[in-house]
Amino acid sequence: MDIFRTKTGKMNESVKLFMEEVLQGLKSSPKTLSSKYFYDDEGSRIFQQIMDMPEYYLPEAEFEIIQTQSEAIARRINQTRLDIIELGAGDGRKMVHLVQVMSQFSADLSYFPLDISEGILKVNEELFRKTVPSVHFESLAGDYFKTLPALKDRTNPRLIVFAGSNIGNFRKGKAVEFLKFIKGELKPGDFFALGVDLKKDPKKILSAYNDPTGLTKRFNLNLLTRINRELKADFDLKSFEHYATYHPITGAAESFLFSLRDQAVTIGDEVIQFQRDEVIQMEISQKYDLPLLQELSSAAGLSLDSVYSDSQGLFSWVLMV
Ligand SMILES: C[S@@+](CC[C@H](N)C(=O)[O-])C[C@H]1O[C@@H](n2cnc3c(N)ncnc32)[C@H](O)[C@@H]1O
Numbered sequence: 001m002d003i004f005r006t007k008t009g010k011m012n013e014s015v016k017l018f019m020e021e022v023l024q025g026l027k028s029s030p031k032t033l034s035s036k037y038f039y040d041d042e043g044s045r046i047f048q049q050i051m052d053m054p055e056y057y058l059p060e061a062e063f064e065i066i067q068t069q070s071e072a073i074a075r076r077i078n079q080t081r082l083d084i085i086e087l088g089a090g091d092g093r094k095m096v097h098l099v100q101v102m103s104q105f106s107a108d109l110s111y112f113p114l115d116i117s118e119g120i121l122k123v124n125e126e127l128f129r130k131t132v133p134s135v136h137f138e139s140l141a142g143d144y145f146k147t148l149p150a151l152k153d154r155t156n157p158r159l160i161v162f163a164g165s166n167i168g169n170f171r172k173g174k175a176v177e178f179l180k181f182i183k184g185e186l187k188p189g190d191f192f193a194l195g196v197d198l199k200k201d202p203k204k205i206l207s208a209y210n211d212p213t214g215l216t217k218r219f220n221l222n223l224l225t226r227i228n229r230e231l232k233a234d235f236d237l238k239s240f241e242h243y244a245t246y247h248p249i250t251g252a253a254e255s256f257l258f259s260l261r262d263q264a265v266t267i268g269d270e271v272i273q274f275q276r277d278e279v280i281q282m283e284i285s286q287k288y289d290l291p292l293l294q295e296l297s298s299a300a301g302l303s304l305d306s307v308y309s310d311s312q313g314l315f316s317w318v319l320m321v
Pocket of ligand 1: 036039044047087088089090091092094114115116117120142143144145163164165166
């Protein structure tokens with residue numbers, strides 16, 4: 001079967017792009033795989049379990065901000081008509097509270113979750129239809145670089161949300177590029193809310209990415225399983241191990257897989273060689289402080305408007321204009 005064609009014989013562009021990016025990454029030095037491909041249905045399920053791990057403090061800290069400060073955020077935004085557009089929305093379990101509170105301030109409120117994973121958007125929709133049925137709900141599946149511009153014709157003021165410290169998955173240059181993309185989407189009166197994980201006790205950060213139950217390892221290895229299935233590859237999962245680091249000065253938490261032996265992996269028509277101990281860079285989760293945020297946002301032409309943090313100072317929501 002031709003993996004690049006659908007059952008009806010049409011070119012499957014997303015599989016083609018996936019193949020191109022995987023091969024390009026694995027032919028680079030060091031080898032790398034893009035973390036945006038972590039989230040097939042199984043990857044999204046594992047990530048939901050990661051969010052429930054005691055070591056993974058991020059969702060709880062962010063949820064505390066949403067629980068205690070949604071009203072202050074709503075008062076700052078102060079719009080009777082509002083579109084909340086969430087990029088990389090996931091299951092929406094944290095956002096539902098913000099949307100509930102905002103609906104008391106905005107009579108005409110719509111929520112648009114955008115995500116590359118259709119499966120997780122179904123979970124998101126079920127939650128929102130059950131808990132806030134009065135709010136207009138419309139999900140858009142696909143890459144947010146494409147789906148956000150597709151909402152351009154709407155005239156309501158917008159709050160664009162990028163939560164979960166997802167910006168941490170970009171290295172510095174890409175983070176500025178992303179913020180420039182957001183800046184290009186904001187009209188006067190719109191706000192951008194960025195949820196960011198802060199630099200802190202390095203041991204606390206490391207244990208969030210190096211959990212004793214091995215869920216983070218499963219999450220990383222699942223991308224190899226996905227490549228095996230979707231790109232007809234033959235990664236031997238038992239021959240790769242997971243390794244996580246945190247650098248307290250740069251603020252970068254990084255995940256790697258490394259090869260336990262010399263081996264050759266076939267992906268489509270290509271063969272990729274791995275030496276024993278050779279690593280694949282899998283994911284960066286950059287941690288921030290205010291000066292770094294200020295530097296990146298001003299490089300993108302955005303200004304910090306207000307900052308909301310949890311009681312332990314682990315995480316912040318930053319409104320930008
Ligand atoms: C780490 S999860 C966070 C989910 C949610 N925002 C939260 O804070 O719990 C990242 C989500 O972003 C989605 N995602 C990653 N890259 C994306 C892209 N380029 N376009 C759209 N969605 C993307 C993934 O499918 C996943 O559901």
